[in-house]
Amino acid sequence: MPVQKQAEIAPAKGKLGVLLVGLGAVSTTFIAGVEAIKKGIAEPIGSLTQMGTVRLGKRTDNRVPLIKDFVPLAKLEDLVFGAWDIFPDSAFEAATHAGVLEKDLLAQIRTPLQKIKPMKAVFDQSYVKRLQGTNVKEGKNKLELAEQLIAEIADWKKKNKVSRVVMIWAASTEIFLKPHAVHKTLDTFEKAMRENHKAIAPSMIYAYAALKSGIPFANGAPNLTVDIPALRTLAEKNRLPICGKDFKTGQTLMKTIIAPGLKSRMLGLHGWYSTNILGNRDGEVLDDPDSFKTKEESKLSVLEYILQPDVYPALYKDFSHVVRINYYPPRGDNKEGWDNIDIFGWLGYQMQIKIDFLCRDSILAAPIVLDLALFLDLAQRTGMRGIQEWLSFYFKSPQTAPGLYPEHDIFIQLMKLKNTLRHLRGEDLITHLGLEYYD
Numbered sequence: 401m402p403v404q405k406q407a408e409i410a411p412a413k414g415k416l417g418v419l420l421v422g423l424g425a426v427s428t429t430f431i432a433g434v435e436a437i438k439k440g441i442a443e444p445i446g447s448l449t450q451m452g453t454v455r456l457g458k459r460t461d462n463r464v465p466l467i468k469d470f471v472p473l474a475k476l477e478d479l480v481f482g483a484w485d486i487f488p489d490s491a492f493e494a495a496t497h498a499g500v501l502e503k504d505l506l507a508q509i510r511t512p513l514q515k516i517k518p519m520k521a522v523f524d525q526s527y528v529k530r531l532q533g534t535n536v537k538e539g540k541n542k543l544e545l546a547e548q549l550i551a552e553i554a555d556w557k558k559k560n561k562v563s564r565v566v567m568i569w570a571a572s573t574e575i576f577l578k579p580h581a582v583h584k585t586l587d588t589f590e591k592a593m594r595e596n597h598k599a600i601a602p603s604m605i606y607a608y609a610a611l612k613s614g615i616p617f618a619n620g621a622p623n624l625t626v627d628i629p630a631l632r633t634l635a636e637k638n639r640l641p642i643c644g645k646d647f648k649t650g651q652t653l654m655k656t657i658i659a660p661g662l663k664s665r666m667l668g669l670h671g672w673y674s675t676n677i678l679g680n681r682d683g684e685v686l687d688d689p690d691s692f693k694t695k696e697e698s699k700l701s702v703l704e705y706i707l708q709p710d711v712y713p714a715l716y717k718d719f720s721h722v723v724r725i726n727y728y729p730p731r732g733d734n735k736e737g738w739d740n741i742d743i744f745g746w747l748g749y750q751m752q753i754k755i756d757f758l759c760r761d762s763i764l765a766a767p768i769v770l771d772l773a774l775f776l777d778l779a780q781r782t783g784m785r786g787i788q789e790w791l792s793f794y795f796k797s798p799q800t801a802p803g804l805y806p807e808h809d810i811f812i813q814l815m816k817l818k819n820t821l822r823h824l825r826g827e828d829l830i831t832h833l834g835l836e837y838y839d
């Protein structure tokens with residue numbers, strides 16, 4: 401990833417293909433949103449690339465361009481969407497089924513959504529137990545399935561006349577997999593694909609196909625996927641950016657906003673109990689204990705890293721952290737997340753914070769997909785390769801260099817992201833020291 405200050409950035413010429421694995425609630429809310437914004441009937445709320453600014457120089461300089469004017473990003477008009485799913489429904493049908501967006505809004509963008517028909521998926525029910533679909537590829541072994549994907553991507557690129565492509569995993573959460581010896585090198589990984597080894601999940605086959613095709617990859621679910629040495633090495637070798645994992649929305653977003661605040665004031669924590677009800681397909685998949693385990697691992701690590709119990713034992717040693725997800729169909733995509741936070745202050749006196757977040761999962765996730773697509777493409781044009789830690793801002797479980805602990809504090813993550821953009825453009829980094837104003 402090391403990249404020079406004021407790096408040369410190739411212009412965002414031509415069309416950018418955004419290939420989505422999974423055409424469910426998140427993907428369709430993202431695509432429908434972009435179409436609605438292009439039509440001028442909605443605003444890109446929640447998207448840093450579209451609405452965010454970056455301060456340059458001193459506070460008195462009044463230089464605060466929009467991020468999209470500061471770095472050369474692909475334009476929304478230049479995005480072309482493609483997807484894979486195990487169900488053959490078009491993006492319009494899938495969006496209608498997901499029930500996130502109102503029918504009136506969908507009716508206005510029906511034509512472009514209907515044109516997006518998912519390609520046949522690489523799928524194996526042993527990795528997502530609650531799903532069964534018909535739109536699925538067949539192949540002799542996992543390597544052959546990857547080769548089918550590679551050929552299909554090349555064909556899609558040509559047909560859609562795109563000059564660059566990024567791939568984002570927005571498909572269901574797979575069962576919990578631990579790193580395995582076959583994940584170590586590209587050779588062992590390819591051999592394992594040929595032998596249909598069970599340590600190779602479908603998400604890894606897509607990631608492999610992307611990296612073999614010269615395409616950056618982002619992982620929006622908590623699956624292991626690209627977070628294994630074989631695929632990290634492939635990304636480095638082919639000079640491609642990768643990032644993951646698990647879009648930071650809902651309850652974890654709130655956690656990484658609130659926990660840094662409590663810690664900044666040296667308030668202690670006895671426990672944080674989080675529970676959710678949701679009724680979309682994601683909720684149904686996560687109702688399976690093996691898929692939930694993958695999600696749980698991703699959600700639990702956040703507080704440990706932010707609060708640093710080893711550094712602050714008097715405040716955070718042995719706090720209890722429980723996360724539950726309950727599948728409750730009447731709620732659909734409109735999740736309700738409750739948090740009970742038991743904190744303590746001066747002289748150990750106890751207090752409680754209760755949060756009841758009536759959130760909409762896919763409404764929070766869609767702008768993340770947009771930003772990741774645009775930033776990954778920017779990274780690619782800048783020659784940034786391997787793990788993109790500056791994109792931690794978007795993830796529950798940010799991918800970092802091996803041995804390096806992830807930064808979860810959302811404010812530090814944002815500073816890191818904006819400082820990366822300043823670095824790329826040769827601007828001074830902002831430290832917030834500010835002594836010069838008082839000279």
Ligand SMILES: NC(=O)c1ccc[n+]([C@@H]2O[C@H](COP(=O)([O-])OP(=O)(O)OC[C@H]3O[C@@H](n4cnc5c(N)ncnc54)[C@H](O)[C@@H]3O)[C@@H](O)[C@H]2O)c1
Nearest residue numbers: 422424425426485521570571572573621647649681682761
């Ligand atoms: N919505 C959020 O706020 C949020 C936040 C973080 C992570 N995520 C993750 O993003 C993913 C998508 O969420 P969603 O709400 O859109 O779920 P969803 O169930 O609506 O959509 C997922 C789609 O992926 C398809 N799919 C499953 N396996 C596939 C495969 N191997 N190849 C192609 N398609 C496949 C399913 O058929 C489904 O249509 C989930 O893994 C979820 O955990 C979502």
